[in-house]
Amino acid sequence: MTHWHLFLAFLRVGMLGYGGGPSSIPLVQKEVVEKYRWMDQEEFGNILALANALPGPIATKMAGYIGYRVAGIMGMLNAVLASIVPTICLMIVLLTFLATASDQAWVSGMTKAVVPVVGVMLAVLTYNFLKRAYSGLGWRWMILLTAFSLVLTQFFGVHPAIIIAALLLFAIVKPDKQERSS
Numbered sequence: 001m002t003h004w005h006l007f008l009a010f011l012r013v014g015m016l017g018y019g020g021g022p023s024s025i026p027l028v029q030k031e032v033v034e035k036y037r038w039m040d041q042e043e044f045g046n047i048l049a050l051a052n053a054l055p056g057p058i059a060t061k062m063a064g065y066i067g068y069r070v071a072g073i074m075g076m077l078n079a080v081l082a083s084i085v086p087t088i089c090l091m092i093v094l095l096t097f098l099a100t101a102s103d104q105a106w107v108s109g110m111t112k113a114v115v116p117v118v119g120v121m122l123a124v125l126t127y128n129f130l131k132r133a134y135s136g137l138g139w140r141w142m143i144l145l146t147a148f149s150l151v152l153t154q155f156f157g158v159h160p161a162i163i164i165a166a167l168l169l170f171a172i173v174k175p176d177k178q179e180r181s182s
Helices: 002-016 021-035 041-053 058-101 105-137 139-154 160-173 177-181
Strands: none
Touching (some): 002 021, 021 041, 021 058, 041 058, 041 105, 041 160, 105 139, 139 160
């Protein structure tokens, strides 16, 4: 039954993740954390951070890891195939159809209407991550790190993986409060 649930979860993500990896992240979160409870929000956030830091499509990386964690090698293959095969098939069908109907106003309207929906999905996910960051860091550090990351990525063009790696390195080498007091 686990393989069937893995397949269904990532099939839904593959079919409904319109717009690529970023738009599929909230769908993966909904399936993995909320529906099947294969992991909690904190572990999902860690996987997301690491998947963002590695090269390649994020949805495929997340499907591979989550599938492996839930059901081993076969689970990994199951989740990856379930997430990419529908996309490939839908892309062929939709692009063929859209190419023949591209001059229709409703086609343009349909593609433009999806953008705000994806934006809302990403905003909700961002809000949930900020809430979790607040509970772990407090307002001051959460706002400071959010602003610092925003400035580095948007104004200085620093890749998010470099920021994540720097924060991980800081967390590893930073002495604990208990060590400093002894």
